[in-house]
Amino acid sequence: MDDLSLFSLSLLALSLVATGVVAGIIAGLLGVGGGIVIVPVLYYMFTALKIDPDVLMHVAVGTSLATILATGASSARAHYKRGSVDMDLLKRWWWAIALGVLAGATLAGNISGGALTFVFGVVALAVAANMMLRKEGSHLADKLPGSPIREVLGFLIGGISVMMGIGGGTLGVPTLTLFNYPIRKAVGTAAAIGLIIAVPGTLLSVYFGFDLDGRPPLSLGYVNLIGFMLIIPASTLTAPLGAKIAHAIDPAKLKLVFALFLGFTGLRMIYGVFF
Template identity: 60%
Template sequence: MEGSWTELLPIAVAMLGTGLIGGIMAGLLGVGGGIVIVPVLFHILTGMGIDEDIRMHIAVGTSLATIILTSASSARSHFKRGSVDTALLKSWGVPIFIGVVIGSTISLFVEGQVLTIVFAVIALIVSANMTFRPDGWTVRDSLPTGFVRHVIGAGIGTFSTMMGIGGGTLTVPILTACNYPIRRAVGTASAIGLIIAIPGTAGFIWNGLDAANLPPFSFGFVSLIGFALIVPVSVLAAPLGARIAHAIPTGLLRKAFALFLFVTAIRMFYEVFS
């Protein structure tokens, strides 16, 4: 990244702050941090003048890379507390992996604006779900089995990869709508983040190896500078989020997070259509 130290300092501070918030959110809500990291990176890259055709790809790829360690830290904390459903992980592992491959492949052929729209649309849906869904509301008494369960897992893997998120943003609402206890849903989602982030990162690195106009210190569509600044803070913050999740009601925080998602989605739509 070119520029003076006075230009780089605000970017560095923004990325460190992103790591802190993303790590806490990863442990608290099982969202992998990507739902925070992607929009912040997107706006940082926009401010740096990075080509609009690749800025969302870099934001997504870098986010997935950071989620590897963040999810590992968060999942470890939840596993110690017995809130990770290992049976569900075994059931969903292959379908989610297939979804990641599909999402990575789609991302190779679509423009950055398409990824931005996908992120904004799903962020709006998740925001509405967090805001308006009554506490305790469920669609059914348990998660579907067989083919339907596999389709759900593949869908989570596909859209999470295209958004650069760890899967919790989609997994937690789906599981709780199927009468899953919230803390068990959050813990399981944090582990699912690993299944998504590892192959997803590899896909975005591979897809971006020959890309033009990448910022300095990029490895494919992964910004190594962004990774180096975000990861240490987010990994340290994730266990704090997990402890908070087991200590306080999270209803008010969900409403605040829903507002953040709503504002983020509107700003992304503005970037695309302005």
């Protein structure tokens, strides 16, 4: 390996540690899933490192999904032990979510990096709008709708989440609370949904990106192994710091700042697709 490739590899490793640090702090501050932070940070890191634009967003999404395998399993187990996972709902809902994941991952594996970036940008804007405009405790109905609307919602959560490289929290929690779910049960159930998304999503990211040119060094398909190994410990170590800071700052203001960040990121990604 020559000096340039060693330098590039070192720069990539440092960038990925920084990604984990940022993701951990923001996750601790706001209680959001790491994927919604990891994907845009990886996107900008890979852009700065001049990774091939055709695979850049795919690798960001695939690597994020792989990290959810570890963090999601730990989170889901902790919530299950506290009784905050709605197993009855998961038994009725898992197959619709899984079908959505298969459809979304297949679509993501066969569209351009620009199209995938556009999807992330649009959904990021929607999430930001929900965070800024939705009033605390507001809901659409007193309970989840029955079949087939319930299954359609699960399909959409699975499909959109896997295309964005996020777990169940970003879309699952707002959806469940929209139908008057207690927030703790919504968060716990969404953590379990994250595993339903991450397992097949990661495997399909490996499959669709296998042996393609232009990927960062040490990538298995669209999953960057350096990112997987460095983001998880960095985010795990810094999440408590974010939680500590959160107690000293107004959470409403934090939520607004993050929503603005997410909205700006979404707009910037959409702009970058066309210009």
